[in-house]
Amino acid sequence: MYSTVPCIKSDNESMIPSSHDVVMEVPLAVFVNGRHALTAMISPTMLEEFVTGFLYTEKIINKLEDIESLRIEEKGEKRGEEKSPGTLSVSVLTKNPFSIMLSSKTVLSGCGGDTSYVDADRLPKIQSDMVTELSTIKKIMKETLVSDLHTRTGGIHIVGLFGPDGKICVIEDIGRHNALDKVIGYGLKHGVDFSRTIVTCSGRLSSEMVRKCLVANIPIIASRGATTTLAISMGEQAGLAIIGFVRSQKMNIYTGVERIKNQEYA
Amino acid sequence: MKIEDCMADFQIPQHLHYMDSAATSLIPEPVIASMNEYDRQYRANVGRGMHRLTRVATQRYQDAHDSISSFIGGNKGTTVFTKNTTEAINMVAAGLEWQPGDRVVTTIAEHHSNLLPWLRLRQKGVEIVIVRPGPDGIFDIDIFDEAITADTRLVAVSHVSNVLGTVQPVHEIAATCKEQGAYFLVDGAQSVPHFPVSAQHMGCDFLCFSGHKMLGPTGTGVLWMRNAAISPLISPLIIGGGTVDDVTTEGYTLTGGYQRFEGGTPNISGAIGLAQAAKYLESLGMDAICRHEQKLTKRLLSGLANIDHVTVYGPHNIKNRIGVVSFIIDRIHPHEIAYLLDERVSILVRSGDHCCIPLMRYLGFENGTVRASLYLYNTLEEIDLLIETIEEIARMV
Numbered sequence: 082m083y084s085t086v087p088c089i090k091s092d093n094e095s096m097i098p099s100s101h102d103v104v105m106e107v108p109l110a111v112f113v114n115g116r117h118a119l120t121a122m123i124s125p126t127m128l129e130e131f132v133t134g135f136l137y138t139e140k141i142i143n144k145l146e147d148i149e150s151l152r153i154e155e156k157g158e159k160r161g162e163e164k165s166p167g168t169l170s171v172s173v174l175t176k177n178p179f180s181i182m183l184s185s186k187t188v189l190s191g192c193g194g195d196t197s198y199v200d201a202d203r204l205p206k207i208q209s210d211m212v213t214e215l216s217t218i219k220k221i222m223k224e225t226l227v228s229d230l231h232t233r234t235g236g237i238h239i240v241g242l243f244g245p246d247g248k249i250c251v252i253e254d255i256g257r258h259n260a261l262d263k264v265i266g267y268g269l270k271h272g273v274d275f276s277r278t279i280v281t282c283s284g285r286l287s288s289e290m291v292r293k294c295l296v297a298n299i300p301i302i303a304s305r306g307a308t309t310t311l312a313i314s315m316g317e318q319a320g321l322a323i324i325g326f327v328r329s330q331k332m333n334i335y336t337g338v339e340r341i342k343n344q345e346y347a
Numbered sequence: 348m349k350i351e352d353c354m355a356d357f358q359i360p361q362h363l364h365y366m367d368s369a370a371t372s373l374i375p376e377p378v379i380a381s382m383n384e385y386d387r388q389y390r391a392n393v394g395r396g397m398h399r400l401t402r403v404a405t406q407r408y409q410d411a412h413d414s415i416s417s418f419i420g421g422n423k424g425t426t427v428f429t430k431n432t433t434e435a436i437n438m439v440a441a442g443l444e445w446q447p448g449d450r451v452v453t454t455i456a457e458h459h460s461n462l463l464p465w466l467r468l469r470q471k472g473v474e475i476v477i478v479r480p481g482p483d484g485i486f487d488i489d490i491f492d493e494a495i496t497a498d499t500r501l502v503a504v505s506h507v508s509n510v511l512g513t514v515q516p517v518h519e520i521a522a523t524c525k526e527q528g529a530y531f532l533v534d535g536a537q538s539v540p541h542f543p544v545s546a547q548h549m550g551c552d553f554l555c556f557s558g559h560k561m562l563g564p565t566g567t568g569v570l571w572m573r574n575a576a577i578s579p580l581i582s583p584l585i586i587g588g589g590t591v592d593d594v595t596t597e598g599y600t601l602t603g604g605y606q607r608f609e610g611g612t613p614n615i616s617g618a619i620g621l622a623q624a625a626k627y628l629e630s631l632g633m634d635a636i637c638r639h640e641q642k643l644t645k646r647l648l649s650g651l652a653n654i655d656h657v658t659v660y661g662p663h664n665i666k667n668r669i670g671v672v673s674f675i676i677d678r679i680h681p682h683e684i685a686y687l688l689d690e691r692v693s694i695l696v697r698s699g700d701h702c703c704i705p706l707m708r709y710l711g712f713e714n715g716t717v718r719a720s721l722y723l724y725n726t727l728e729e730i731d732l733l734i735e736t737i738e739e740i741a742r743m744v
């Protein structure tokens with residue numbers, strides 16, 4: 082997940098040759114039914130989970146079983162070349178590949194996975210009666226942010242998925258959206274009921290983060306960071322609880338306050 | 348899916364009683380559909396090019412290898428697609444580097460396809476040792492213990508006899524081969540289609556079988572090799588497009604994996620159909636298929652045993668045998684019996700030497716045998732019809 086690279090460290094006026102741990106970033110080309118769907122800049126771990134989650138949140142698949150085949154390939158081995166970590170690709174075949182394969186446009190495009198064709202006005206409403214406690218949010222956020230990689234590199238996003246029994250997974254990636262797709266992919270592969278889960282995040286809760294939660298029917302998302310006006314508007318419409326700036330004893334509940342109760346004052 | 352529910356997927360049994368599955372099996376509609384889908388929807392070459400059709404075709408072709416590896420419990424090995432079992436065996440016989448004095452052990456019960464490639468090695472000074480079974484076609488493991496010596500390079504044995512239906516003790520033979528450092532090649536043409544086979548668990552180094560005997564299309568077969576260390580020892584039968592990492596005017600570097608052995612454009616729709624056939628068999632369950640065939644075989648063996656002038660060869664109970672039943676009727680040529688079964692009641696069986704002339708001579712079958720070979724689409728009613736008709740024919744004696 083990281084490489085130790087040389088650098089010059091400067092402190093005041095000094096310049097000293099040194100080294101630092103830097104997170105790995107690789108382009109990942111994803112092909113769906115023979116078509117190039119996206120190239121994501123990604124941390125090279127849990128690629129199967131990422132692609133599964135991405136296809137799900139982009140509504141290319143409706144369930145895990147819609148994937149007929151998923152192959153990860155690392156190129157650069159031919160002609161005696163040394164393996165380079167920068168040539169990863171994933172090819173996916175869905176159960177009925179021909180609608181996508183034969184369409185006139187590539188289904189998805191974009192660099193970094195941020196471009197989506199899902200219509201924000203037609204996003205689903207959250208179907209869940211889940212309620213949680215302030216103390217739970219504080220506890221799971223603390224659990225999420227324990228990251229050796231973050232401490233080493235200062236350059237990683239962390240996204241967690243928590244259920245009624247606690248932590249389901251905590252995943253790191255250079256991109257928040259990638260990490261959330263990995264978390265959702267992990268949940269799909271493990272049969273998680275998303276309607277009983279909370280997503281935690283180290284970074285900003287954008288409309289794209291919200292959209293992914295809505296598609297997956299995750300009722301609560303909380304972050305150490307800020308949110309956006311569009312994210313709040315979407316959350317309000319869909320019944321998603323958005324909580325920002327979860328730090329120490331504080332947090333801002335922007336939407337879905339009915340899902341959050343305070344046990345201490347009950 | 349239950350076995351009785353699969354009958355709708357086969358057209359031939361709606362008109363005929365097909366009992367020649369040891370030669371080639373019938374093919375169900377989903378397998379035909381998978382091949383048609385390739386030709387109609389995404390026909391393209393594999394491993395070449397960047398366009399959408401070649402990507403889909405390549406992925407389905409790669410997945411077909413994985414499906415077959417999984418079907419035979421051989422995920423750790425290399426699964427190469429061939430034309431048939433014969434080609435797979437020839438690839439090993441012609442691909443290994445032989446030295447004068449090397450020794451190959453095989454049996455007299457082999458199909459010609461698992462005998463001729465070895466006999467030809469005599470031209471290279473290889474000693475071919477041929478062991479013989481007891482009168483019921485079953486080998487005593489002691490015979491192999493004696494025959495497989497330290498200078499034995501390879502042992503080639505059919506898992507199941509295509510004449511007698513007997514299941515040979517491959518696990519024990521594999522253990523002896525391992526002790527003596529010999530490669531072990533198993534001809535699984537008659538076993539893989541009929542009961543669960545785990546290549547890795549069996550302990551063989553090479554497993555060869557045909558797709559067309561396991562509900563797949565003709566022109567498909569498999570050579571499975573135990574691990575990545577073995578495949579480089581086999582020189583590919585053909586080389587060319589798709590088999591290389593690099594080529595210069597001075598030479599070439601062969602690639603690894605199955606691609607090393609599959610020169611030129613392969614039988615793509617066949618591979619896709621074969622994978623679909625494996626999925627179809629898995630959906631029925633190989634254990635369930637085996638039990639179904641045992642039920643049919645038991646009824647057939649007991650029915651034939653009570654008919655005067657009829658002699659059944661091979662084990663007379665279903666232990667260590669499959670639904671390949673060879674028999675003769677005194678003083679009636681096997682071809683005549685096969686003809687009468689077809690003409691009178693539309694039962695289709697094989698007659699003759701079954702590509703096993705040395706075995707026929709050894710067992711004293713001058714004209715060969717009649718062979719009824721059963722599969723999942725056969726029924727007890729068909730078995731009763733066969734018994735009844737054989738009884739009628741035997742009364743002609």
